[in-house]
Amino acid sequence: MNVLYVVLPAAGLFLGWTIRWLYARFQLSASEQRAERVKQDAIKEAEAQKKEILLEAKEQLIRERNQQERENRERRSELQRYERRLTLKEEALDKRTETMDKQDEKIAEQEKHLAEREKFIDGEEERYRLELERISGLTSEEAKALIIKDLENEAKHDAQLLLNKIEQEAQLSSEKKARDVLVSTIQRIATETTSDITVATVSLPSDEMKGRIIGREGRNIRTLETLTGVDVIIDDTPEAVVISCFDPVRKEIAKVSLERLILDGRIHPARIEEIVQKVTREISQKIYEEGEKVLFDLGIHNMSQEGVRALGRLYFRTSYGQNVLYHSKEVAMIAGMLAAEIGANRELAKRSALLHDIGKGAENDSDQNHAEVGMEMARKMNEDARVINAIGSHHNDVEPSCIESVLVQIADAISAARPGARRETIDNYVKRLENLESIAEGFTGVEKAYAIQAGRELRVLVNNEKIPDADVKELGRNIAKKIENDLRYPGRIRVTLIRETRIVEYAR
Template sequence: MVSVILLTIAVLLTLTIFSLCLLVFAYKKTNHAKSLLKHAEEKINHIKHELETERRESSIKLKDELYRKRKDFELELKKDRIELDRLQSKLASRAEMIDQKELQIDEMRRELQQKERTLLRTEDVLRINDARLKHMTSELIVKLEHVANMSKEEARTTLLNSLESEVQLTCQKWIQKVEEESKQTAKERAIRILLTAMQRYSADEVMEGSSGIVHLPSEDMKGRIIGKEGRNIKALEMATGMEFIIGDTPDITISGFNPIRREIAKRTLEKLVNDGRINPTRIEETVIQFEKEVEEIVQEMGKNAVLEFNLQSVHPEMITNLGRLHFRTSFSQNVLVHCKEVALFARMIAEELGLEGAIALRAGIFHDIGKAVTAEVEGPHAQIGADIAKRCGENHIIVNAIAAHHEEVPFTSLYAIIVCIADTISASRPGARRETLTAYIKRLEKLEEIANTFSGVKKAYALQAGREIRIIVEESLLDDEQSMILARSIAKKIEEEMNFPGQIKVNVIREVRSIEYAR
């Protein structure tokens, strides 16, 4: 019995504990549910607050945008109204001007009608007067024929003969006066044009010069350059095509007609002297290296000259020959610099005369292009240059200007004359060429002396800085065929007795002049 009671009590206690546990669990779950509900409510409230904030901000932005749009619209509308008012006032002023012009046209029409009526009346009066004048003229002619005892045709012939003589005399005097004034005016204008061109051009008085002499650091270097049994000097001469002259001075002179090869030889020798390694193999390698370097310099100088003067459609051969002139000199004057000077002078003179400056500039820059190949091609450099220009597609005006700049062929355009003048200015300005005054005078005197040694020569003049000798012969002693023989003989003697660059033109003149004066 007792055990049953105990069992019953134990069961009740277990049930009680289990109930308590269930109550505690239910209480916790209820609290958790309440906290979740509270959190959800807070989150909902937060979201509502954010939505309300965003709504207010959007409303504010919308109002601002609407306000800005309205202001812009009002401003644009105000501008349109102002423009409309301006256009209306402009139209009103134009309408007023049109009305005034219509009034003026009406007034002019009335004046023209009045003048037309006046002209018609004047025309009628003139017609009547003309008829009266013809009648009076006929009567006067009849009376004059009766008084002079000659017909109308005879009187006209006599009068015309008298007037013709007077008019011829007057015309001759007037033509002579115009010729004298024209010569004086042309001379003054020519002097002014030349002085203007020379004044506008500004350049260094002394040109840069290049020398074919290489200075050696010591006498021992001569032996190293010559080499064993002369192998090194022979290799240098074979590779460069130049002659190396070794004298008593500590210098080596490079001699040769080709300026490009002479420059290559000079640079090669300077490199070998500085390097110290001198042997045939090294010489050949150095020559090849400087051949490429000088060729690059030639191309660069040619392109720079073309770009400097903004020349268009220039053939590559012309560019190369133009660059080669950088290593060419004439009386110590750099030929490329000389060509640039001539181009500038020619352009300035052409512009002063109202001609195309670009054509004169192109002819000037290319006028000595033949000097780039005179070492390879025989003949006068002017004709050689003209052939090159013609082959490269240059204009016939340019070709003639190149060929005629030493007056070896006739001028066919004013540009050829301008280039000839510009060439003379560049070559004769102070400091352009280094020939001494004494040597210059001696060369001119030698030319005249050679010409005067021949019989039949009346006078001899050295012209164009010694490029031409002009000889006037006795027309009674020499005929035309003998004059031609004399020109060849003088040219041959000049070649035998004188050293000169380029060529000298021997111009023999034989003429008979008959002069009489009408007083």
């Protein structure tokens, strides 16, 4: 029994191992068969792909061969067309050559005939010349000199007539062109006119608001004046308060602040300080934005922030009713047009013209004029030396060093003198007209003078007994010269003299 217990497990173990070995051999054999089948399938597939590739290559070769044959046929046909054209051209050239040869022969015969004819004419001409000398009693040289002198006198007369005609046409065309340029300038660059005043008026909803603006013991109005640096004038004017200040930026800050305080209704020192600070920041931002806007409109780049702010401050400056920033922009446009017309540096001319009044935007007060202040500002902004010269020379404080500086002077004069650009006060306007009339009336022989067309023309009535016709032109020239020396005025003044003789008789 013990032996049996030992043998049976051993036999079971051997039998299990044998079965597993047989199963493993079976699996191995099946795997080898599958691998063989996969190998055979792969070989067949590769051969099929090879055949397809070879077939496609043959088809591609056939297509390329056919394409090449078509191109060759087209080239051969094109060459044949060229050959036919060349053949036709050769035939045409041969015919033309034959024709030219025949014409050369005819020309040679004609030249021979002309030479004989010329020889005959020379003989006849010599015979006629001798006969003319015998009849006139003058040699050929004397006759030639006489003819040349007559021709010279006639040419001088014609030349003088031509010069007079050219002068008249030039005068007419120049006047027409000047009018066209003036009209074009007004149409293209006309800007608004503003009042050159140092006060601003703020409307009030009622007169009761005046007491709230003044505040207890005047603390509100003192706070506003201290923070803004202006004078707030409260008088008997109904529902209005006047703000006075020579600095337009401070005046604008005070005006906007007071308007907002009136709308808000809360008027006390703390609120005033808060509003003034806020408005000051807004005005400062507006100054920078106005400077950037004009630079963008003109296409000018690389301007320092100091320069942008100085340009923006010109937005609040006026000169003879003309906004200085708009005036500078207008001068830049005119200078750019002039530079483009004559071939000068257009960008330099525009930049110089835009900055020519930059000194008027300086924040600090100085004893120097605005051109000198502008030159200093431009140096600090590292501007080109030609720009600095243009700023300083636009009122002839320094000599112009380049053509762009001269263009800035011209553009500044055009902008300031064009109709509608500037506005004088009524007192200065009347005084200028009176001075204009008094200058003409100061000359002997002038009976009366009238300034018309807003001072652009002076109509002078001359005594016909004291001034003859020959002296009227000289009198007009003297009056115009005295006006140029004694008066300052924009543009030009036309002086018209009238001299006439009137005879009145009555038939009874």
